[in-house]
Amino acid sequence: MRVVVPFAAETPKTRLESVLTPAERSAFARAMLADVLRAVVEAGHEPTVVSTAPLDLAGLELPGEVAASASVTADDRPLTEAVNARLPGGDAETTTDEPAPVAVVMADLALATPDALERLLTSTADVAVAPGRGSGTNALVVRHPEFRVDYHGTSYLDHRETAREIGATLETVDSFRLATDVDEPADLVEVIVHGRESNRAPACLREFGFALDERDGRVDIVRNEDCAAE
Numbered sequence: 001m002r003v004v005v006p007f008a009a010e011t012p013k014t015r016l017e018s019v020l021t022p023a024e025r026s027a028f029a030r031a032m033l034a035d036v037l038r039a040v041v042e043a044g045h046e047p048t049v050v051s052t053a054p055l056d057l058a059g060l061e062l063p064g065e066v067a068a069s070a071s072v073t074a075d076d077r078p079l080t081e082a083v084n085a086r087l088p089g090g091d092a093e094t095t096t097d098e099p100a101p102v103a104v105v106m107a108d109l110a111l112a113t114p115d116a117l118e119r120l121l122t123s124t125a126d127v128a129v130a131p132g133r134g135s136g137t138n139a140l141v142v143r144h145p146e147f148r149v150d151y152h153g154t155s156y157l158d159h160r161e162t163a164r165e166i167g168a169t170l171e172t173v174d175s176f177r178l179a180t181d182v183d184e185p186a187d188l189v190e191v192i193v194h195g196r197e198s199n200r201a202p203a204c205l206r207e208f209g210f211a212l213d214e215r216d217g218r219v220d221i222v223r224n225e226d227c228a229a230e
């Protein structure tokens with residue numbers, strides 16, 4: 001299946017600005033992107049990164065099999081427009097054949113595994129959504145040619161309503177790993193606790209000096225400030 005991975009390449013993860021410098025946010029966002037691309041490829045699919053700016057995938061130092069399967073295209077339109085152009089029947093579609101299903105997997109799903117993705121990607125519903133905590137749309141598969149996304153805010157609820165309006169069947173995929181996107185400082189705990197052992201994102205955070213901190217029976221994250229970059 002075609003898997004689109006949207007990526008804000010220029011100033012990613014601004015909501016982490018209280019804990020990471022711009023250079024660290026850029027490195028961390030790229031580490032999560034590399035992990036997501038690997039999970040997609042290990043699930044047997046070929047990801048296309050839709051990046052807000054030209055992006056050299058070689059700079060991500062992806063494992064060979066991942067580098068061979070992944071591609072990148074630059075599109076400076078806002079997220080919703082860039083994704084809609086690539087859905088079945090969208091204006092970036094070049095095929096005249098029956099529109100093929102398209103998956104959209106966000107680049108900040110640092111806990112994504114091939115198994116979790118496969119549960120979503122094998123859904124036969126017209127629209128399958130893995131919602132985020134809150135009401136985001138962390139990943140989805142679209143088979144219905146009239147379905148269009150509208151991201152931000154309560155996008156999961158909005159997408160359910162859109163599916164109802166166009167008469168599309170909708171499956172909600174309940175997955176802790178796909179529901180956990182990394183937006184805010186509190187989410188960094190999840191990356192360290194639940195990130196796959198071989199993933200780049202937890203290693204990146206540890207390199208920056210982050211570690212778990214257990215106090216009063218609660219798990220938090222602390223930083224050794226000697227590791228902070230400019």
Ligand SMILES: Nc1nc2c(ncn2[C@@H]2O[C@H](COP(=O)(O)OP(=O)(O)OP(=O)(O)O)[C@@H](O)[C@H]2O)c(=O)[nH]1
Nearest residue numbers: 006007008012013014015050052078079106107108
């Ligand atoms: N192609 C494209 N991808 C985007 C755009 N905005 C966000 N993304 C990607 O969409 C996904 C979800 O976006 P957010 O969670 O808002 O990520 P972000 O923009 O890096 O983070 P914030 O600056 O904190 O909002 C991530 O994979 C982003 O890299 C955009 O305008 N175009």
Ligand SMILES: C[C@H](OP(=O)(O)O)C(=O)O
Nearest residue numbers: 136137138151152155183
């Ligand atoms: C793109 C947006 O992501 P969030 O702002 O929820 O991380 C959404 O899922 O609608």
